[in-house]
Amino acid sequence: MKLIYFNGEVRAELIRLVLVQGGIEFEDFRFEFKDWPKIKAEGGFPFTQVPVLEVNGQKICQSRAIARYAARLAGLAGKNLEEEALADMYVSAIDDDVLENFWKCAYFEQDPEKKAELQKKFKEETVPKFLRNLDRLYESSGGDYLLGNSLTYADLAYYRMIKTVSGLVGDVSSDRLKSLYQRVAALPKIAHWEETKPKPAF
Amino acid sequence: MKLIYFNGEVRAELIRLVLVQGGIEFEDFRFEFKDWPKIKAEGGFPFTQVPVLEVNGQKICQSRAIARYAARLAGLAGKNLEEEALADMYVSAIDDDVLENFWKCAYFEQDPEKKAELQKKFKEETVPKFLRNLDRLYESSGGDYLLGNSLTYADLAYYRMIKTVSGLVGDVSSDRLKSLYQRVAALPKIAHWEETKPKPAF
Numbered sequence: 001m002k003l004i005y006f007n008g009e010v011r012a013e014l015i016r017l018v019l020v021q022g023g024i025e026f027e028d029f030r031f032e033f034k035d036w037p038k039i040k041a042e043g044g045f046p047f048t049q050v051p052v053l054e055v056n057g058q059k060i061c062q063s064r065a066i067a068r069y070a071a072r073l074a075g076l077a078g079k080n081l082e083e084e085a086l087a088d089m090y091v092s093a094i095d096d097d098v099l100e101n102f103w104k105c106a107y108f109e110q111d112p113e114k115k116a117e118l119q120k121k122f123k124e125e126t127v128p129k130f131l132r133n134l135d136r137l138y139e140s141s142g143g144d145y146l147l148g149n150s151l152t153y154a155d156l157a158y159y160r161m162i163k164t165v166s167g168l169v170g171d172v173s174s175d176r177l178k179s180l181y182q183r184v185a186a187l188p189k190i191a192h193w194e195e196t197k198p199k200p201a202f
Numbered sequence: 203m204k205l206i207y208f209n210g211e212v213r214a215e216l217i218r219l220v221l222v223q224g225g226i227e228f229e230d231f232r233f234e235f236k237d238w239p240k241i242k243a244e245g246g247f248p249f250t251q252v253p254v255l256e257v258n259g260q261k262i263c264q265s266r267a268i269a270r271y272a273a274r275l276a277g278l279a280g281k282n283l284e285e286e287a288l289a290d291m292y293v294s295a296i297d298d299d300v301l302e303n304f305w306k307c308a309y310f311e312q313d314p315e316k317k318a319e320l321q322k323k324f325k326e327e328t329v330p331k332f333l334r335n336l337d338r339l340y341e342s343s344g345g346d347y348l349l350g351n352s353l354t355y356a357d358l359a360y361y362r363m364i365k366t367v368s369g370l371v372g373d374v375s376s377d378r379l380k381s382l383y384q385r386v387a388a389l390p391k392i393a394h395w396e397e398t399k400p401k402p403a404f
Contacts, residue, residue, distance in 0.1 A: 047295050047335050058284055062298070064266075065290035072283055081274055082260055088267035093249050096264070133249050 002027040003066075004043070005051040006036070008202040009164075010103065011063040012051040014091070015070055017156045020193045022074020030198065064091060071153035078152050090146055090154035093130070094161045101126050102165050123169045134158070135174045144183060151187075159184035204229040205268075206245070207253040208238070210404040211366075212305065213265040214253040216293075217272055219358045222395045224276020232400065266293060273355035280354050292348055292356035295332070296363045303328050304367050325371045336360070337376045346385060353389075361386035 003019070005012035007030040019026050031039050045052050046061045053059070053066045060066055068088060071077040078084035105118035134146075143149040146158065162173065162181050173181065184190060205221070207214035209232040221228050233241050247254050248263045255261070255268045262268055270290060273279040280286035307320035336348075345351040348360065364375060364383050375383065386392060 046291065046339055047299065047332070053287075056284060058288070060284075060287045060291055062291040062294035065287050065294050068290060069283060069287035072286075081271060082258060082262075084274075085262045085267050085271035086260070088270060089248065089262055089264040092264040092267050097249065130249070137248055 001025075001053060001055040002029050003051060003053055004029045004031075004039075004045075006030065006202075007032055007198070008200045010202065014153070014157055014160050015051060015053070015063065015067045016197075017160060017190065017193065018067055018070040018074055018076055018153050021151075021156060021187060021189050022070065022076060023189065024070065024074055028198070030200075064088075064095065067091065067153060067157075074153075076151060076153045076156070078147060079150060083147055083152070086147060087152040087154040090134075091157045094154075094157045098127065098130050098161055099164065102168070106168060119168065122165075127165060127169045127172060131173055131177060135177050138176060138180060145180070151184075155180065155184050156190075159190075203227075203255060203257040204231050205253060205255055206231045206233075206241075206247075208232065208404075209234055209400070210402045212404065216355070216359055216362050217253060217255070217265065217269045218399075219362060219392065219395065220269055220272040220276055220278055220355050223353075223358060223389060223391050224272065224278060225391065226272065226276055230400070232402075266290075266297065269293065269355060269359075276355075278353060278355045278358070280349060281352060285349055285354070288349060289354040289356040292336075293359045296356075296359045300329065300332050300363055301366065304370070308370060321370065324367075329367060329371045329374060333375055333379060337379050340378060340382065347382070353386075357382065357386050358392075361392075 001024070003012065003015060003026050016028065039050075040048055043052070044059065046059055049061050051063055051066060052061045053069070055069075060069060068077065068091075071087070072084075078087045101118075101122055105115060105122045109115040109118055138146055141148045145151050146154045158177075159181055166172075185194070203226070205214060205217060205228050218230065241252075242250055245254070246261065248261055251263050253265050253268060254263045255271070257271075262271060270279065270293075273289070274286075280289045303320075303324055307317060307324045311317040311320055340348055343350045347353050348356045360379075361383055368374075387396070
């Protein structure tokens, strides 16, 4: 299979982490922004967006649909329908409630005053509120991972989120959530990926 | 199971349609905006958001995670992992590329000039571009439904999207997509739901 995305992490890195942790071979096809018009014209992409995963001649887009598909192939989606729904819930909440706000306040907002205001809200309200909820849910799972005793792609999404936002918000996780981060970071395949992955343009 | 949401359709109606079409009994618990602080305080909701689906003592939030879970229970998620990924792709694209922009330009933007500008873009660019892609994909599926010959929750999401946006954008689907809409609208359980559903506050 072939993962097609910019030479960046934003909407593709969780997919890469899931494939890496699952030991699933994939072509990590990256291209530069300047080549997007050409790639797009040739690509036959479902909604003219990337990331796209090409698999068995089929092109799948929408980053969360791809990440979930990869997680199911990798055995990282949860052990039954309820667990899978909960893992999806975590990944969606991380994306919608945290990361989408992060891209906005870190990159997309151009007005310096508005940007500062959005960043303040993100640091002081959005992230702490989210992590309080996450910490409570993690505690109640009673295991090493968000869903209990098995690693799922929700844990990878949490790890990825902290890597993304910590430069802006600092060290804000509880000790319990820090241990989750460290547990994921110490997974041999993930650690190896972080050491050897291509340097992204963004 | 119990679906908890405002007395509205926005982020819960696709879930309801999936449960209805799947013949899955559920308590359609609705509350008014003024009662949200009380409901929230008592709810023990994962991320203090609704919709929430209570099932087997578990509370699941994030509308797409719930819709997918319901679709899998209902046999409306696709017949294999690839089909499930494609159905997820359609549902995510409909939500992110169309409906999120609709809520913004129809409700959230308060400045009249900006609102008019956003609505113009939504009508003249966002929706036509999306429907062109969808029509091409539907044509290539070669069947009565977006994924070929079996109804999935992607078809319900398309139907729901058109019901939502057509008041603003008018009658813009291709004849082929109109037939899909009509095919979904004519499903006896869906038609019965539309006739008998509670009148929403929004």
